[in-house]
Structure formats: C-alpha cells, structure tokens
Amino acid sequence: MEQQLIENRRVSQLFCKSVESCKRIALGHLVYCICKIIIAVVLLTINGIKSCLWEDANTWMIIVIAESILEIVLFSILMKLIKKTPTLLNVGEELHQVIYAENSQIDNYGDISEFLANENDDQTILYPEREFDKKKLLLAQQIMSEILKIHSPLKYSKHFVFLINQGLLIWGFIIGFEVPWDSDDECRNRLLITIYVFLFYTVCQYLDVYLLIIIVGLCLPFFICFLIYLKIKQPKGKKDANQILEDLKKQYLIKYSPNLIEGNPECKICMQTYQLEDEVLKLPCHESHNFHYICISAWFKVNLSCPICRKSYEDEEGNNENIKNANQVEQ
Structure with missing residues (x-):
C-alpha cells in the first residue's frame, strides 16, 4: 500500500x-x-x-x-x-x-x-x-x-x-x-x-535576518510613537466594550425568572422568549430594557448604547448618569 x-x-x-x-x-x-x-x-x-x-x-x-x-x-x-x-x-x-x-x-x-x-x-x-x-x-x-x-x-x-x-x-x-x-x-x-x-x-x-532586524529597529520608534499618539487622542473616560460588559455584568446580570423581569419576557434583540436560567442583562437605563447576555454582548461590539432608548454606555459619565436615572425610577 x-x-x-x-x-x-x-x-x-x-x-x-x-x-x-x-x-x-x-x-x-x-x-x-x-x-x-x-x-x-x-x-x-x-x-x-x-x-x-x-x-x-x-x-x-x-x-x-x-x-x-x-x-x-x-x-x-x-x-x-x-x-x-x-x-x-x-x-x-x-x-x-x-x-x-x-x-x-x-x-x-x-x-x-x-x-x-x-x-x-x-x-x-x-x-x-x-x-x-x-x-x-x-x-x-x-x-x-x-x-x-x-x-x-x-x-x-x-x-x-x-x-x-x-x-x-x-x-x-x-x-x-x-x-x-x-x-x-x-x-x-x-x-x-x-x-x-x-x-x-x-x-x-x-543577510535576511539582519535586514529584518534593521527594519524592525527602524520601525519600532515610529510604532511606539503611534501607540502613544492613540493613547493621547483617546477621549478620557472612554471604555471598551469588554470592560463595559464586565462592569454591567457584575451588577445587572441575572438568571431568568418570571418575577425578575418587567414587561414582555423576551429579548428585544433576538425576539426569543426567555427560558428559565437564561442569562439576562438588565441595563440600568430602564427596568424593561433587558436582553440575553450573548445578544447584548454582540450588540455592544458594534454599538455601545442601549438598543431601545439609545443611551450611551461608552463613557463613565454616561454610565453614572444611567445608573442615577435608574435609581430615580425605582424610587
């Protein structure tokens, strides 16, 4: 064979x-x-x-x-x-x-x-x-x-x-x-x-190894300067999607149960009805703004705002304002 x-x-x-x-x-x-x-x-x-x-x-x-x-x-x-x-x-x-x-x-x-x-x-x-x-x-x-x-x-x-x-x-x-x-x-x-x-x-x-080392050595200072420039140009208080999700997850992630969700018990992104023990994220902008954690994670990769009311979660000030508003609604 x-x-x-x-x-x-x-x-x-x-x-x-x-x-x-x-x-x-x-x-x-x-x-x-x-x-x-x-x-x-x-x-x-x-x-x-x-x-x-x-x-x-x-x-x-x-x-x-x-x-x-x-x-x-x-x-x-x-x-x-x-x-x-x-x-x-x-x-x-x-x-x-x-x-x-x-x-x-x-x-x-x-x-x-x-x-x-x-x-x-x-x-x-x-x-x-x-x-x-x-x-x-x-x-x-x-x-x-x-x-x-x-x-x-x-x-x-x-x-x-x-x-x-x-x-x-x-x-x-x-x-x-x-x-x-x-x-x-x-x-x-x-x-x-x-x-x-x-x-x-x-x-x-x-020679090919030395040329590669020379090119890297010449480009490295410009790359470092570019990273510093991006860091300086990045608006203060901005967070990336993963960090925002982690912060929200600590306070607002729940396992679905009928008595924990206000309004229609379905995800407003995938339009699927919640099942028991599904991971649901309740955004602080409003009690009824809740979504599957997987769905809102994918959404935040594209747009760092609530899919319903469009409240921004991109900066710390916006997040604090959303939480404050949510507390006022609860009261």
Whole structure:
C-alpha cells in the first residue's frame, strides 16, 4: 500500500528544480565551511611559526574551526535527507507541489526527478522564466525548512549554529578593534584579513535576518510613537466594550425568572422568549430594557448604547448618569 502511494505521487517541475537548488545551497555551505577550516588552520600554523602571540585571536580561530566542523556535519546530514525520495514526496505534499497520477509505475526510486509530473498536469511549467526563478528560490528555502521541521534535532542544531555565529561575529569585531594599528605588523594584517573575510561571509549568510532586524529597529520608534499618539487622542473616560460588559455584568446580570423581569419576557434583540436560567442583562437605563447576555454582548461590539432608548454606555459619565436615572425610577 505504501509503495503504491509513493508510485501514484508526482511532483511539479518547479519542485524538482527547487530540490536541485537546495542541493547547491547545502553544497555551497559545505565548501564555505571547509574553506574556513583551511584558512584558520593555515593561519594558526603561521602564527605558531612566526610567534604571533594573539591569544584571543587564536582562541577565536579554534572556535571557528569547531563551529565549521559542526556545520559540515549538519549540512552533510541535510544533503542526505534532500536525496531521500520518500521524504521529498512528503515535503512536496506539504507544500502543495504533488500531483496524483493513477495506474503509474516507477522502476527506480533513486531520485526525485523520476517522479516528475506529466507536462499536461503540471501548471508550474506555464510560469514565465523570471517568475519561475523567483518561486524556485523561495520554494528551495521552504523545502529546507520543512526538512528541518521533520527532523527536529537538525532544526535545533541549526539554531545553535546561528547563535555561535553571532557570538563569533561580535567577538571578531571586538578583536579587530583591539588589535594595534601597525601597518608593518604581518601578524596583524593576516589576522585582520581572516576576521574581515569571516565577518563578510557571515553577514551574507544571514543577510535576511539582519535586514529584518534593521527594519524592525527602524520601525519600532515610529510604532511606539503611534501607540502613544492613540493613547493621547483617546477621549478620557472612554471604555471598551469588554470592560463595559464586565462592569454591567457584575451588577445587572441575572438568571431568568418570571418575577425578575418587567414587561414582555423576551429579548428585544433576538425576539426569543426567555427560558428559565437564561442569562439576562438588565441595563440600568430602564427596568424593561433587558436582553440575553450573548445578544447584548454582540450588540455592544458594534454599538455601545442601549438598543431601545439609545443611551450611551461608552463613557463613565454616561454610565453614572444611567445608573442615577435608574435609581430615580425605582424610587
């Protein structure tokens, strides 16, 4: 049954191309990490031979090597998962890129390209080339996210690597500023080149995250000012519907009983007769102005006034006046 389910599923051309992009992205990360390790090892070796005593910098480079090894392990596992056809079919179904084909047979389960949908069934081939490329890059990121979501240890490992990279980024800036500015010092030049190359590629790697942080940081002061403006412009004494209902509920909510309601025993909003133990809210504007609590709650979401006499309950002064009038009527 499971084999038949796999055989009957086909994926769009957009999905296949996006999987290839995922492989290239993962391979690019592996190459980058290997280059980081080689550069750091060479620099540590030269520093040892030349007696460059930058203890903080050497420690920083050792941590860079350890972090790079962790990234190599992470992306190697990710590349293996990207090559697993059943996993990709499940991811494709989550991303709505799977097309079902009846009475189909697959002789080889080795690669996702074997599950490419028929051109007549695949709508993604109709995309213009420019739009196709944009969607391909976006879908590639979604595929990697879905694979990480399925395998939670990889997801947490990626978050851990991200935090380490940010720590190394900050530490690298600090070391770069602390190094004495002596143009004749070869140790300093090699160190700064290594640090700045690492910082450049780290910024490129997490550019979307940094841009989001910058945008949020720039917009946050304006958002705070807008909230302050709304708070200042809000009329004094105004209450929202939930607060008004809570205040009225404490004093005027009753369980229906014939001797507790004056006038016709029906809700003036839904026009339904009250049943025993129904929750009824008697508004203080008049004894006969009573409604199902559910009905008046929905009404107050739209209009903060009595549905019958239109007395406003929007501000504290109006509420006090209504209660005072109700007390006078009772007397």
